[in-house]
Amino acid sequence: MDNQSAASNILERLEAAEQLKLVGEYDQALIILEQLLVEDPENISALEEVADNELSLEHFSRAEAAAEQAIAFDPQSYTGHYILGFLRSQEEEWEKALVHLQEANKLKPNNAEILRCLGWALFNSGKRAQGIVTLERSLNLDSANPLTLCDLGVAYLHTHNVIKAKALFQRT
Numbered sequence: 001m002d003n004q005s006a007a008s009n010i011l012e013r014l015e016a017a018e019q020l021k022l023v024g025e026y027d028q029a030l031i032i033l034e035q036l037l038v039e040d041p042e043n044i045s046a047l048e049e050v051a052d053n054e055l056s057l058e059h060f061s062r063a064e065a066a067a068e069q070a071i072a073f074d075p076q077s078y079t080g081h082y083i084l085g086f087l088r089s090q091e092e093e094w095e096k097a098l099v100h101l102q103e104a105n106k107l108k109p110n111n112a113e114i115l116r117c118l119g120w121a122l123f124n125s126g127k128r129a130q131g132i133v134t135l136e137r138s139l140n141l142d143s144a145n146p147l148t149l150c151d152l153g154v155a156y157l158h159t160h161n162v163i164k165a166k167a168l169f170q171r172t
Helices: 003-022 026-039 044-056 060-073 078-090 094-107 112-124 128-141 146-158 162-171
Strands: none
Touching (some): 026 044, 044 060, 060 078, 078 094, 094 112, 112 128, 112 146, 128 146
16 A cells, blocks of 8 residues: 555544544544554544543543643644643643643634633633633634533623523523
């Protein structure tokens, strides 16, 4: 198989894994991705996808290991930084979460999901106004995301803006 055919085969397999992930077949996606990593342990895209699938399965330590490996091979892996930031947020380690989420946002600006998590971490780390502004930016990019609507609603409740909070909760 020549280099072009090999690259095409890898992309096809990554796309197949992505399609499986999108329909919730995380274990099947992982089979494809893990085979790709057996063939090429430094395949950043496969590592990022493994991390994302493991996160969806709530296998947090496996997601963390894959994200850390992706960043070790490529410090510009916004997905790796996003996943590590998300995991630190889950643990309410807001300052550690911010380091990774700010890096992910720098590497991939205007990504609604990164901004949602970044806004939530900012809000919970005491930077309430900046957190709300960031959550609003996320909502502007993806106006129907129920997670963003709820996060922003909770943020407004904590800042005693019940009218805005109620409107956001009604939209969900």
